[in-house]
Amino acid sequence: MELTTVWFVLITVLWCGYFLLEGFDFGVGLLLPVLGRDDRERRLLINTIGPVWDGNEVWLIVAGGATFAAFPEWYATLFSGFYLPLLLILVALILRGLAFEYRGKSDSPQWKRYWDWAIIGGSFVPALLWGVAFGNIVRGVPISRDHEYVGGFFNLLNPYALLGGLTTLALFVLHGAVFLALKTDGDMRDRAGRVAGRVALPTVVIAAAFLLWTQLAHSDAWGWALSGAAAVALTGGVLAARARREGWAFLGTGAAIVLAVIALFVTLFPDVMPTTLAGGDSLTTTNAASTPYTLKVMTVVAACCTPVVLAYQAWTYWVFRRRLRVEHIPAGGH
Template structure:
């Protein structure tokens, strides 16, 4: 297998890991106004992701860095053409991170309320815009012969991409509700379980519509098979959430996200950014990649450091595996 293909697959794995882990972070932030009816409840919800949210964002940094090093042409076109949406995501992530750190710095209801709003908005915006961005990548954008994006911002707000944004929003929110039910006990566990059941019913038609549209537009056999597997995993989450089998339900929503990202990258290959002007103008794993020597050096670095990162992050989740309840939160 060529190194260009290897690195395309590795970048897909990094994005799948990011959506799997950061997805429930976003979901918890979006659900904060719903599950956090008082200060202790809000602190309980935030504490479920407190030890891991910043570590989960490392997957995004590595995915961006790997794209820059392995496919610089793809990185340049993506970040110039999608500059405004990516800037909005970046600002939202910064505001969200600051809110987590600052909401407890002062003992004031208004102070905490403002930072709680920042957590909600900082979670909501990326949850939508990541789906819009990947929907446009899969659909194709206006690239000219120089591989430069010649469309406008509103060209990115097409119906297919907006449906992609709605799909990631409902999937992340469902993933977050299941995670809260898995990580808490008592009233919040029961409330999060009910929310997960309701959200799963809403997520199925939205995700099914997006997958059906994708299947009609792209006839790749592996992509359709992976999309079908993602749909089955999402359907499995419905009875699991109702039966309060939170661990299995979280595995089902996690599998949905992993399989959906896998379907996206498999369908996209060998393109990395298709052109809607002329297929000959599309960026592919071949014309967008770095030199073979660069890819070889990157491969050795990845072989050495990736297991270390995975072991450390796995250890972090093991240490903070205990369920939390309101009695753990001091008055």
């Protein structure tokens, strides 16, 4: 296997990890006003992701860095063409991170309400815009022969990409509800399970429509197989959630997200950013890649560091595996 293909696969894995882990983070943030009836319950919800949310974002940083190093042409065209939506995502993530850190610095209800909305907005914007961005990458955008994006912002707001945004938004809400049912106990666990049941059908319909549109447009055999597997996993997760088997439900929604991301990347390959212009030139794993020497050095570094990072993050999740109850949150605390 060529190193360009190896790094395309590795970047796919990084995005799978990011959407799998940060997906339930975003879902918890989006459900904050739905499940958090008072400050104590909202603190409970935040505490479920408190030990892991910043570690989950490492996957995004590494994915961006790997793209920059392995496929600099892809990185340059992507960030120049998608500048505004990516900037909005970055601002939202910064505000969200600040909210987690500063929400408990004051007992003022107004202060906490402000940061609660920062968490909600900071979860909504990326959950929606990541789907829009990837929808445009798979669909293709106007790229010239010089590998420059020649479209405008409104070119990105096409029906297919917007459906992609709704898909990631719905999947993350469902994934977050299932995670909360798995991570909490008592009344919060019951309510999270009921929310998961209510959002399940719309999520299945939206995700199925997006994956079906994708495969009808590209007619890729592997894409069809992976999309079908994602649909089965999502259905299984929904059924497990209704049966109060939260562990299996989380496995199902997580597998559906991972399989859907793999399906998009498989459909995209060997392109990394196709053009919609008749006289344009698509970016591929070949013409967008770094030099062979750079890829060799990166491969050695990744082979040494990746197992350590994975082991540490797995250990973090194991340490903080216990369920939380409202009674674990001190009354009147930060």
